[in-house]
Amino acid sequence: MFGFLKSRKTQPVPATEVATEEVAPVAVEVVAEAASESAATAKSSWAQRLKSGLARTRSTFTSQVAGLFGVGAKIDEALFEELETVLLSADVGVEATQHLIDKLRGRVKRERLTEASQLRDALKAELVDLLAPLEKPLDIDNSKPFVIMLAGVNGAGKTTTIGKLARRFQAQNKSVLLAAGDTFRAAAREQLAEWGRRNNVEVISSRAGDPAAVIYDAIQSARSRGIDVVLADTAGRLPTQLHLMEEIRKVKRVIQKADINAPHEVLLVLDANIGQNALMQVKAFDEALGLTGLVMTKLDGTAKGGVIAALAKRQPVPVRFIGVGEGLEDLQPFRVAEFVDALFA
């Protein structure tokens, strides 16, 4: 899985000490040893990766659901209850689960369903209905440069997503520029620089601590050079950190000074592992920035990302992409039919 990453590692060797107390001079010797298995790990294809990523997401959910819908079985209370369990365990949340189950009951009555096996399709249909408004692919053709700002809580996957997006847009023959707007976290700049190297795109960054200024410069630079897309990274922040929420508001205001219509897309990056707090995150970041899209990362684990269903009900914001790994290629557009199928396949 990491073969691709390994082969690209070209970082300089920081063998010097930063420590203040004592030095560890022995370090230099160790440094020379290289990873031997990097070439051996075969790079799996794009399609395979997506499949294996989502398949894992699927498997637990599927085995649970499959057990419910044995052929010939009749619809009974236990079935609804088990279905409720499946939804709750996928982080769908109490409210949305209740909503879905109620709808399902309505459908069963209306359509006079009796077989347990029919219930699966009915629930699928309900989920598709609920999620359909969230499937709106991102169109980056209407502005140049098209400025995309990424925001989210700490560790959600913003910087990694930028690396993947850069790859994706370049594959669409777009020129890309990255702006290192995380001026807080240790080595955030270096991390984005590495993604820049992997994509062979330029990264605008500054040692000074003003994220708004860095992004402003990047937009100006993109405009003068005719770049198609600017991807602006920002530091992670929790909605409870009011001063940081204020800071990111300011970042957006400054972006608007560079280009009155920018940012053209404000993406909130959500980690699929996060539970119901995702609802608060969407609310808070939307109030601060006016979200235009979501990216859900880390769907290659066993977390189901069912909180999207809760979001669809409460505060629908289009889900533009999903992240299914740590590699450059591990990003795909969100498609409701696939997402729901993946849960039931």
Place this chain on the structure above:
Amino acid sequence: MFDNLTQRLSHVVKNLRGQGRLTEANVQDALREVRVALLEADVALPVVRDFIARVKEKALGAEVLKSLTPGQMLIGVVHKELTHLMGEQAAPLSFATQPPAVFLMAGLQGAGKTTSSGKLVRVIREQGRKKVLLVSCDVYRPAAIEQLKLVSAQAEADFFPSVPEQKPIDIARAALDHAKKHFYDVLIVDTAGRLHVDAAMMDEIKALHAFLKPVETLFVVDAMQGQDAVNTAKAFNDTLPLTGVILTKLDGDARGGAALSVRHITGKPIKLVGVGEKLSGIEVFHPERMASRVLGMGDVLSLIEEAHKAVDHAEAMKTVQKLKSGKGFDLEDFKAQMQQMKKLGGLSSLMDKLPGAGQIGAGDLAQGEKQMVRIEGIINSMTPAERRNPALLKASRKRRIAAGSGVQVQDVNRLLTQFEQAQKMMKSMGKGGLSKMMRGMKGMMPGMR
């Protein structure tokens, strides 16, 4: 939607009043509310089920104490069980080994392992181990090693360099060797984030563990994690003999049900909590506070809760709500407050717990307590309408009340003045005064900064 369990329960417990024992029938609704509250706090469903079963077992048949309603009784059982599950008391870090004591960090991507590695330095130093070395075995995430290097510098601890071209096990070997040769007290080994379903990566950390034989293997968990916490915790616990958990990002507003899930699945103590991005943002874990947080009984209530179990939650909650909304505080509330105080062991014990109340002298207090009895008598002699609207209290009404409660009209006037003062105080608390008060309590509860 109710935003916390206390409010939820105050709704259902009304029906429970006047019943002598907790029975299957009379706790059913309340338990359903507990279930919903736990699920909304992201406690994993199987854990919720186990928990509810335990509470039921403990609660059924219990005699309702005279001073309590069945609802209070039940919430008491819930809170106690939750605290019990969370681990009763803070669990210290272990150094019980021939130095260097190795600490191995493990967890999902972005959980906070690298940041927590840096934070640990201070905690370790506070416990008398001065010579700390950090090393990163994260050869995957771009600039992860650089990140730990900077974090080590911030923590003023030594950093053992590594490069992404190395194998994690080789890095570990070199670092341990160096730590031994240079008599380090502690070696902290940071690792890459990994998914529990990634077999190769799980094997890798298993090998690291086998080689390093760490005295602490710390599982770093994001407090925002949802239902999947049970799956990841189980897999990590099966792969590695975890010794403890670090719960990060508690400075957010997540209710942190993952704490309960992880604890229930692994049985391992939560040793520390992360409460900020800075290296100073680390605290010891307090099971009791976490229980209150998961249940959504934060704020003033959890303080009172800590001080005394006998408080009437529904009443206290009403007052807190009133304070927050800044709406009218009337004589009924005044009286309810005093009754609460009595349950809490009188003025003196309450004043100990309320910040900013220190200026009242002990002599005043004893007198105050006598006065409280008198005040209650006076309020009892008022009609409900008068209690709701003290402006009605003109001379003739005051005379009637004084006669009814066996005091002088001056006493009634004094009460009204006191009430006005209290009302003013409440109003200012409602408008940011309360948050000021909360800031004063900062550090007592996780998640406040």
